[in-house]
Amino acid sequence: MKHFDLSLYLVTDRSQSQGRPLEYIVKEAAEGGVSMVQLREKSCTSREFYRQALSLKACLKPYNIPLIINDRLDIALACDAEGLHIGQTDLPCDVARRILGKEKIIGLSVESIQDALDANTLEIDYIGISPVFSTPTKTDTATELGLTGIREISTLSRHPGVGIGGIHPGNARAVIQAGAEGISVVSAIMSAAVPRQAASQLRDIVYQSKKIK
Amino acid sequence: MKHFDLSLYLVTDRSQSQGRPLEYIVKEAAEGGVSMVQLREKSCTSREFYRQALSLKACLKPYNIPLIINDRLDIALACDAEGLHIGQTDLPCDVARRILGKEKIIGLSVESIQDALDANTLEIDYIGISPVFSTPTKTDTATELGLTGIREISTLSRHPGVGIGGIHPGNARAVIQAGAEGISVVSAIMSAAVPRQAASQLRDIVYQSKKIK
Numbered sequence: 001m002k003h004f005d006l007s008l009y010l011v012t013d014r015s016q017s018q019g020r021p022l023e024y025i026v027k028e029a030a031e032g033g034v035s036m037v038q039l040r041e042k043s044c045t046s047r048e049f050y051r052q053a054l055s056l057k058a059c060l061k062p063y064n065i066p067l068i069i070n071d072r073l074d075i076a077l078a079c080d081a082e083g084l085h086i087g088q089t090d091l092p093c094d095v096a097r098r099i100l101g102k103e104k105i106i107g108l109s110v111e112s113i114q115d116a117l118d119a120n121t122l123e124i125d126y127i128g129i130s131p132v133f134s135t136p137t138k139t140d141t142a143t144e145l146g147l148t149g150i151r152e153i154s155t156l157s158r159h160p161g162v163g164i165g166g167i168h169p170g171n172a173r174a175v176i177q178a179g180a181e182g183i184s185v186v187s188a189i190m191s192a193a194v195p196r197q198a199a200s201q202l203r204d205i206v207y208q209s210k211k212i213k
Numbered sequence: 214m215k216h217f218d219l220s221l222y223l224v225t226d227r228s229q230s231q232g233r234p235l236e237y238i239v240k241e242a243a244e245g246g247v248s249m250v251q252l253r254e255k256s257c258t259s260r261e262f263y264r265q266a267l268s269l270k271a272c273l274k275p276y277n278i279p280l281i282i283n284d285r286l287d288i289a290l291a292c293d294a295e296g297l298h299i300g301q302t303d304l305p306c307d308v309a310r311r312i313l314g315k316e317k318i319i320g321l322s323v324e325s326i327q328d329a330l331d332a333n334t335l336e337i338d339y340i341g342i343s344p345v346f347s348t349p350t351k352t353d354t355a356t357e358l359g360l361t362g363i364r365e366i367s368t369l370s371r372h373p374g375v376g377i378g379g380i381h382p383g384n385a386r387a388v389i390q391a392g393a394e395g396i397s398v399v400s401a402i403m404s405a406a407v408p409r410q411a412a413s414q415l416r417d418i419v420y421q422s423k424k425i426k
Contacts, residue, residue: 073287
């Protein structure tokens with residue numbers, strides 16, 4: 001049985017950390033209450049990615065927070081991360097599952113109703129519903145799905161879903177109320193002046209919204 | 214026991230194929246006598262890399278030519294390639310060996326005498342001695358090692374070495390005579406008007422030079 005909590009899922013983006021080391025932001029975010037962390041790197045060498053992954057794994061261990069690696073199955077294996085997050089242009093899910101085994105967490109980004117339907121046939125553990133709102137973080141994603149998209153996908157999906165894209169304290173409650181199990185954020189924590197406080201505020205909103213739901 | 218022949222080792226570079234599919238060049242090169250092929254991709258998605266790797270593996274199977282994947286251990290695992298080639302900024306060799314197992318071929322690029330000395334302590338199967346001559350293919354590599362470098366490294370290394378960088382029919386013999394087990398080429402085959410002929414010519418030079426050596 002895999003244990004993970006999608007409530008507040010931080011995805012890293014070094015370019016939004018305002019010069020602060022990822023380790024600092026991740027530790028602060030852990031103190032503030034993030035429940036999962038995804039390391040996403042798109043322009044460094046494999047060696048740097050590996051070292052960064054090892055370092056974040058060590059940061060998260062005392063908190064028992066799972067580290068998920070974006071796209072790179074080899075890095076996930078190399079650092080023995082708790083899981084892998086794949087997009088529609090990454091390795092196919094069945095290939096990733098075969099190599100990673102049943103014990104690891106695999107998440108998949110879905111960008112449409114059709115993606116979510118297709119995901120129902122796959123051995124994955126959660127879906128990232130993306131993008132909920134338009135966002136400057138990712139420029140290569142599909143049209144925003146909005147709260148209607150979250151609602152439709154949460155209803156039809158057999159996997160728990162986490163919303164991602166443009167989520168902040170002002171709209172987090174609505175995303176949970178629309179059916180998501182959690183929210184995933186980049187800039188709302190990465191760029192926050194006090195990442196611990198930002199995480200804590202978001203966590204409180206998610207937990208309160210889940211109670212009401 | 215791993216069987217591989219470093220004599221003529223093609224490294225792919227889509228940008229040098231002059232619009233021709235990699236499958237075409239690789240089949241032609243196989244017909245012409247290349248003994249190993251390395252798939253190197255630096256700017257495509259993981260899904261594209263995986264599909265390309267599967268496709269080249271199918272091309273090479275009838276010739277019993279090993280497919281080696283550059284850098285990406287996950288792609289090597291996903292397509293069950295015969296091996297992995299890693300550079301000094303890729304995953305550490307010991308990590309790659311642990312994940313790939315003893316049966317797969319692992320090659321390492323060495324760019325200096327010191328790299329070659331360090332490689333003697335590693336569980337790898339061959340070294341790529343790079344760059345022998347200056348080349349427009351890779352812009353991120355160290356100073357050219359020249360024939361003197363090939364000679365020194367071949368003498369001190371416990372691994373067989375393949376020279377790479379600026380090798381063509383005019384200097385291939387000298388590289389083998391300096392101690393390399395083989396030559397690795399990119400543009401000499403990728404950009405050739407008739408890749409099969411280019412491969413065949415290079416193979417003849419290598420085999421003749423080895424006889425004399």
